[in-house]
Amino acid sequence: MTSYPVLFVGAGPGDPELITVKGQKALQEADLVIYAGSLVPQALLQWTKPGCGHINSASMHLEEFVSLMIKNHKSGKKVVRLHTGDPSLYGAIAEQTAELKKHDVPFNVIPGVTAAFGAAAAMGIEYTLPEITQTLILTRISGRTPVPESENLESLAAHKASMAVYLSISMIDRVAEILERTYGKDCPAAVACCVSQPDERIFHTTVSELPALVKKENIRKQALIIVSRVLDDKLQEANQKSRLYDKSFSHEYRNSRVDPVRQFPVNNLLSNPKGFKNP
Incomplete structure (x- = not known):
């Protein structure tokens, strides 16, 4: 019996066409797709072949869906674990791969497009403008999942680099308070919701106005908070040129x-x- 590695595939931010060619091919060849249904749109499943099994893991715990991955792998099936965005960023794949290793199940990871890059594309911006900022910080605020003290939001924000804050929209008051102390209340900010999906919404604002905006628009999930001077239209119009060209x-x-x-x-x-x- 042929043994195929379990494939962890980055689905991208939502648009089915933003999956990589390699990820699309994995879905087309899969016998079973276990997808994170709370985040991954079902539209991604259009790439699968007739007869492919689809399992939504949203209501399952780790042991449940990992056991399905192992069982189907050992029966010779091609198993795909479909994650939103890129699996390496807040994908919680380390705990899954650790279990697979215990059972000698091989696996491979196919990267995907994360929401921060989908949002930048939608806004037509570059996070790294010459002489403005050359750094992008991807982070989250401490909540139910703790963040190491050395990586607390205020410490990272002190760099005043471009920053994309994931998984923190429910704590927008606290996020805005911290960002206001570091970037300043008038620093440009944006909230990107459901990036690349049919119901995508992107709002431009300032750091101090973030809480009011989030509450007014009733934004509760699948939203990214972006803060950066590159969001300033005047800087974009100034056409800060790189040396490359x-x-x-x-x-x-x-x-x-x-x-x-x-x-x-x-x-x-x-x-x-x-x-x-x-x-």
Whole structure:
């Protein structure tokens, strides 16, 4: 009997077409898909073949759905565990893979698109503008799931980098209070709900107005809190340019057109030291 590894697949933020090609192929070949139904839209199951089993694990505990994964794997079936976003971020896969290892069940992980990147795409922004911020922090506030003291929200917010706060919308008052002390009450912020899904909603606001916005719009779940100076339209319009495409900036594949010291044109012939064929 052929033994197939259990596949942990990142479903992306919701849009069925934002799953990776590799993830889509895994679903098309699966005999059984166990999906986190509280977060993963059923539309993702459209990629499965007729006869594939679908199990919603929303009401199940760890031992229940892991035992199903092991049982079906050992019977020769191709098993997919479908997670929202990317499995490596708040995916709780470590506890699942630990159980699989105990039973000598092989597994592979196929990455997905996380909500922070789906939200940035929807807003048409870049989290890392030159000379504004070059860092993106993905975090959550401490709640029912504790956060190490060294990673408390206020400590991380002190960097004033771009920040995406997951799993914290129910504690928006506390989040806003902390962010206001660090970023300032007028710092641009956004709340992205159900990113890439049909009912997607994205609201632009300021840090101090976050609680009022969340309450007014009755936002309770599947929402990401984003705070960053890059959300300022004036900065976006200022067109902060990177050096990557600057004609005076040399790199491995392009010589500068203008010598930065002598201020005269130089050879711009492309080099190709790695031997790749140019199109």
